[in-house]
Amino acid sequence: MxxxxxxxxxxxxxxxxxxxxxxxxxxxxxxxxxHAPHSMALPTFMRHLKVLEDTGIVRSVKKGRVRTCHIEAAPLIEAQGWLAWQREIWESRLDRLDALARHIVETEKE
Amino acid sequence: MxxxxxxxxxxxxxxxxxxxxxxxxxxxxxxxxxHAPHSMALPTFMRHLKVLEDTGIVRSVKKGRVRTCHIEAAPLIEAQGWLAWQREIWESRLDRLDALARHIVETEKE
DNA sequence: GCAATACTTAGCTATATGACTAACCAACTT
DNA sequence: AAGTTGGTTAGTCATATAGCTAAGTATTGC
Structure with missing residues (x-):
């Protein structure tokens, strides 16, 4: 999973x-x-890039000895969608949640 | 940082x-x-809950021996905002990006 | 008050992650 | 063709993460 x-x-x-x-x-x-703005060894930085590529967030093409990277929209849009979805659900219950939370807190006071 | x-x-x-x-x-x-739907030991599950609480995504109150958890909206909204911001930037350049990527790929063909 | 319930704490293990150096290959440049 | 640049591979190490068991505490129910 x-x-x-x-x-x-x-x-x-x-x-x-x-x-x-x-x-x-x-x-x-x-x-x-x-890599330039990051004060870490190049191989270390490359592994970060690899993570981004493996995840599909970044793509790259090598021309000569230069590898050029660019962004891939899909994964970020998917994640944003998931967050938006969650938000929709809980916002639709927010009043109820708040009320309950307050109730618990009130009842809890010792 | x-x-x-x-x-x-x-x-x-x-x-x-x-x-x-x-x-x-x-x-x-x-x-x-x-915990019920997850087939893992309770202490293991509790550590996941702790991560969520430490991050501020979840809050909880204990009444008697029962701890009740609820969601905290702010962090999720912040993250969604970051993603939306990124998306705005790259979408405004998407045509240019696509053109460049295609150009690189074309030129690359060997 | 004794037992069951609902967590909580402590301590262990295995794997994953993030950082490094050293050495290497493959284009350019001169 | 020799050196420099841009990236890559290999291998080590330290810490973090996710899982477990075993045992403990604090309520609640009988």
């Missing part, structure tokens, strides 16, 4: 990887360009 | 924890109720 969302959320849980996404959102870039 | 988003996405990367969120979206529940 290893969902698409598992790997997606796992990939997004790292600040380096989110930074790469943020950078790529404004256009494609080479591995070195992406 | 351990962001709120780090822990949030980390928390959501586990199917058990997402299942708990899905369950809680339709109303509060006790620890045992939440």
């Amino acid at each position: 290893t969902n698409q969302l598992d790997t997606f959320f796992g990939a997004m849980s790292d600040p380096t990887r989110r930074a790469v996404i943020e950078r790529l959102a404004s256009g494609p870039a080479s591995v070195s360009e992406l | 351990t962001n709120q988003l780090d822990t949030f996405f980390g928390a959501m990367s586990d199917p058990t924890r997402r299942a708990v969120i899905e369950r809680l979206a339709s109303g509060p529940a006790s620890v045992s109720e939440l």
Whole structure:
């Protein structure tokens, strides 16, 4: 039961990887360009990129010795959809939830 | 630089924890109720709950020997906002991206 | 008050993750 | 053709994560 969302959320849980996404959102870039602002060894950084590629969030093509990376929309849209869906459900019950929570808290006071 | 988003996405990367969120979206529940559908030891399950509470996604109150859990909207809304923001940026450049990607692929053909 | 219920704490194990160095290959550049 | 640049592979290490059992605490029900 290893969902698409598992790997997606796992990939997004790292600040380096989110930074790469943020950078790529404004256009494609080479591995070195992406690596430059991060003070970590290149192989380490490459593994972050690999995680993003394996998850399908990033794609890349190699021309000569330069690998150019770009973003792939689908997984992010799917995740956003899941969050929106959850939100819809709980927001439709929010009043009831709040009331219950307050009730519990009130009753709890000792 | 351990962001709120780090822990949030980390928390959501586990199917058990997402299942708990899905369950809680339709109303509060006790620890045992939440645990029931999951075939894992209770302490193991409790640690998942702890992750959700530490991240601020779930809150709980204990009344007597029963702990009742409910969802906290803010972190999920924040994450959804981040995704929406990213999406906005890259969608505004999507045509350009596609064109570039195609160009690279074409030029690459050997 | 004794037993069952509902967690809670403590402590162990295995695998996954994130970081490093060192050495390597494959294009360009000169 | 020799050096430099851009990326890759291989291998090590430390910490984090997810699972377990066993035993403990605190309510509630009888």
